[in-house]
Amino acid sequence: MSKPNIKNNEKKEKLITSLLDQMTLEEKVGQLYQTAIMGEFDYGPAFEKNNVSVLIKEGKLGSMIGPYDNQVSMKLQKIAVEHSRLGIPLMFCNDIIHGCRTGFPVNIAMSGSFNPELVKKSAEVIAFETSHSGTHVTFAPMLDIVRDPRWGRVVESPGEDPHLGSVMADAWVSGFQGEDPSDGNHIASCAKHFVAYGAAEAGREYNTVDISERMLRNIYLKPFKQAVDSGVKMVMSAFNVYDGVPMTANKFLLDDVLRKEMGFDSVIVSDYTSTEEIMNHKIAKNKEEVAEKCLNATLDIEMISTSFLKHLPELAQHSPKILDQINASCKRVLGLKYDLGLFDKPYKNMYPKFEDYFLLPESRHMSLQMALESAVLLENKTHILPLDKTQKIALIGPFSTTNRLVGPWGGKARNEDCVTFYEGLSKVFDHVMVSEGSKLKEMTEDMISDAVKIAREADVVILALGEDQYESGEANSKTNISLSDAQYELVKAVNEVNKRIVAVIFSGRPLILTPLIPYVDGLLYAWFLGTETGHALADLLSGSKNPSGRLAMTFPRHQGQIPLYYNHMKTGRPLDPINHPHNHYTSRYLDSVNTPLYPFGYGLSYSTFEHTDIKVSRDVFENGTLEVILDVKNTSDHAGYDVIQLYIEALHFSVTRPVNELKAFNKVYLKPHETKQLTFELTMDDFKAYGYPMHYSTESASYLIKLGNNSNDIFYTHQIQLKEGI
Ligand code: NOJ
Numbered sequence: 001m002s003k004p005n006i007k008n009n010e011k012k013e014k015l016i017t018s019l020l021d022q023m024t025l026e027e028k029v030g031q032l033y034q035t036a037i038m039g040e041f042d043y044g045p046a047f048e049k050n051n052v053s054v055l056i057k058e059g060k061l062g063s064m065i066g067p068y069d070n071q072v073s074m075k076l077q078k079i080a081v082e083h084s085r086l087g088i089p090l091m092f093c094n095d096i097i098h099g100c101r102t103g104f105p106v107n108i109a110m111s112g113s114f115n116p117e118l119v120k121k122s123a124e125v126i127a128f129e130t131s132h133s134g135t136h137v138t139f140a141p142m143l144d145i146v147r148d149p150r151w152g153r154v155v156e157s158p159g160e161d162p163h164l165g166s167v168m169a170d171a172w173v174s175g176f177q178g179e180d181p182s183d184g185n186h187i188a189s190c191a192k193h194f195v196a197y198g199a200a201e202a203g204r205e206y207n208t209v210d211i212s213e214r215m216l217r218n219i220y221l222k223p224f225k226q227a228v229d230s231g232v233k234m235v236m237s238a239f240n241v242y243d244g245v246p247m248t249a250n251k252f253l254l255d256d257v258l259r260k261e262m263g264f265d266s267v268i269v270s271d272y273t274s275t276e277e278i279m280n281h282k283i284a285k286n287k288e289e290v291a292e293k294c295l296n297a298t299l300d301i302e303m304i305s306t307s308f309l310k311h312l313p314e315l316a317q318h319s320p321k322i323l324d325q326i327n328a329s330c331k332r333v334l335g336l337k338y339d340l341g342l343f344d345k346p347y348k349n350m351y352p353k354f355e356d357y358f359l360l361p362e363s364r365h366m367s368l369q370m371a372l373e374s375a376v377l378l379e380n381k382t383h384i385l386p387l388d389k390t391q392k393i394a395l396i397g398p399f400s401t402t403n404r405l406v407g408p409w410g411g412k413a414r415n416e417d418c419v420t421f422y423e424g425l426s427k428v429f430d431h432v433m434v435s436e437g438s439k440l441k442e443m444t445e446d447m448i449s450d451a452v453k454i455a456r457e458a459d460v461v462i463l464a465l466g467e468d469q470y471e472s473g474e475a476n477s478k479t480n481i482s483l484s485d486a487q488y489e490l491v492k493a494v495n496e497v498n499k500r501i502v503a504v505i506f507s508g509r510p511l512i513l514t515p516l517i518p519y520v521d522g523l524l525y526a527w528f529l530g531t532e533t534g535h536a537l538a539d540l541l542s543g544s545k546n547p548s549g550r551l552a553m554t555f556p557r558h559q560g561q562i563p564l565y566y567n568h569m570k571t572g573r574p575l576d577p578i579n580h581p582h583n584h585y586t587s588r589y590l591d592s593v594n595t596p597l598y599p600f601g602y603g604l605s606y607s608t609f610e611h612t613d614i615k616v617s618r619d620v621f622e623n624g625t626l627e628v629i630l631d632v633k634n635t636s637d638h639a640g641y642d643v644i645q646l647y648i649e650a651l652h653f654s655v656t657r658p659v660n661e662l663k664a665f666n667k668v669y670l671k672p673h674e675t676k677q678l679t680f681e682l683t684m685d686d687f688k689a690y691g692y693p694m695h696y697s698t699e700s701a702s703y704l705i706k707l708g709n710n711s712n713d714i715f716y717t718h719q720i721q722l723k724e725g726i
Pocket of ligand 1: 065139271272474
């Protein structure tokens with residue numbers, strides 16, 4: 001795992017000490033204020049007018065969200081560097097989540113590529129475009145583990161698994177930051193939202209979180225720990241409470257856990273106004289108390305709201321502790337600016353023609369590769385796929401010709417740059433007819449009859465269905481995550497006249513697809529694939545590329561099963577679905593099986609694989625590494641990727657642990673009939689969890705090692721004994 005170079009520490013220390021010596025209290029507090037230059041930068045009663053330039057001149061602003069435009073950044077930076085007393089440069093931050101101008105697939109889809117190398121390369125492309133358009137910090141990656149698809153922000157997340165989330169955390173952070181985030185091609189990364197935001201009750205945005213500390217440590221903290229180990233430069237505190245205390249004022253988690261336990265020594269930024277929202281939680285009576293509590297929790301930068309700016313100088317007059325805390329926070333902010341090279345080159349990369357760095361052929365190529373590995377093949381009954389290029393295709397549905405394919409938090413990516421499904425298919429297939437058939441949520445008889453007409457003439461129908469890109473993302477929670485009635489009307493009408501149907505689904509969350517399955521032979525989950533959508537889908541459907549994405553989140557059969565995730569805890573009364581499926585007093589539903597429609601890690605390929613000669617290097621594991629070795633053979637005529645997943649199960653422990661825990665995976669490319677040997681290496685650390693009392697250990701227990709095609713389909717199990725500390 002990479003860590004950025006430590007720059008000349010002595011020079012850094014000297015510069016920062018000298019600045020701190022010269023700075024007034026107001027100037028120090030100014031470094032802790034971040035506003036947004038998007039029409040809202042005058043937030044708060046003290047800043048009713050457009051006075052951002054006055055604030056900069058007075059040294060009362062340290063960083064900002066926006067401006068997303070180098071001409072404006074240049075002007076603002078000039079004020080800071082040439083017209084403020086100490087010339088401290090501004091730091092520009094933006095939400096570049098899955099693409100700057102070249103749109104990449106949404107994050108949950110990229111995570112499902114199970115290809116961290118490709119994610120890292122994509123992050124490098126994103127950093128290149130971002131850095132050349134004048135942004136220094138991206139508020140990404142989002143590392144919230146998610147278990148509830150009703151929550152709109154699952155789209156930004158790495159999915160439901162802490163190991164996959166940690167692998168992706170490293171890929172994103174090291175791709176964004178490179179060896180040195182000041183080198184002009186990279187940027188600083190901000191891991192968010194610390195922590196457990198993804199556990200919002202009932203999937204309702206900004207809702208209460210109430211999980212145990214053990215759950216927090218074993219599941220939710222893991223990707224953040226990895227981001228810290230990978231050298232992340234910034235962490236954002238979350239909107240939610242943990243154990244009753246809002247995260248932005250949560251000293252236990254920000255100071256004791258993030259800083260002291262995990263060793264994070266850089267900048268913590270609040271989320272948008274999350275400081276002052278602690279008054280809504282009734283944790284602070286007024287803004288003075290907001291400022292005091294958040295600073296005391298070691299929060300460094302207040303985003304948008306102005307409690308720090310307005311109240312810290314006054315509070316510090318009477319409290320040496322507050323003064324020390326202001327100094328410490330200011331030092332961290334200046335340290336980050338130094339690491340970004342801003343003192344040496346405050347105007348770096350502020351090219352007036354920054355658009356020249358956008359959408360370069362190699363950037364689009366990387367987006368295409370990522371899209372090809374992000375889509376997930378869920379059904380392929382009757383081997384309907386891949387499709388012959390000479391077949392007559394009817395492309396039908398609300399996603400046939402739309403360019404709304406970027407996905408939420410699209411950065412600077414534009415719908416106009418997206419290759420539509422129809423454009424992509426038309427380049428590859430000889431005969432493509434198209435008809436919208438229905439809108440996302442409504443249809444007319446005429447629309448349906450147009451669609452039925454072309455469906456009747458076609459050899460095969462492709463239905464392009466789903467949810468709009470802004471039905472997921474922040475503040476987009478839903479209670480109904482099924483396809484709309486209008487789209488089902490269309491599906492049924494088409495199915496009446498043509499049974500050869502492949503559905504392609506566009507969405508930012510797992511949808512409930514159970515009612516759709518009887519109507520289709522093929523099912524490809526496209527999520528939102530970004531700029532190269534049409535090209536990627538045409539390649540996958542025609543078989544010139546082989547699907548290899550896997551699900552980073554469980555797909556429930558019914559909404560009533562939510563939250564449903566593979567790594568759930570054991571129950572004292574498990575259901576035995578094979579021998580006693582109707583045993584009443586077991587953990588089950590009266591009206592549904594427990595299993596998901598598609599489990600975590602699931603995804604089909606046009607290839608078939610065989611796994612043989614599986615060996616585990618030892619039965620008693622004491623130290624060093626444990627190897628699991630196997631041969632993988634592609635038994636088909638299609639070249640393709642296999643994704644082998646290694647899970648463990650603790651057989652005896654002081655607390656109950658998940659039924660399966662992903663600990664490693666290997667994505668391997670095999671030519672037709674090729675065989676490769678693969679080795680997984682596990683260390684003691686892979687078996688550890690927080691037991692009772694709260695102690696991180698393997699507990700020298702027995703474990704099962706399992707290899708699977710997904711979390712439900714295990715093809716090999718082997719028991720080992722761990723003996724720690726021998
Ligand atoms: C609120 C969102 O929760 C966060 O993810 C984002 O980075 C900030 N706004 C800044 O736009």
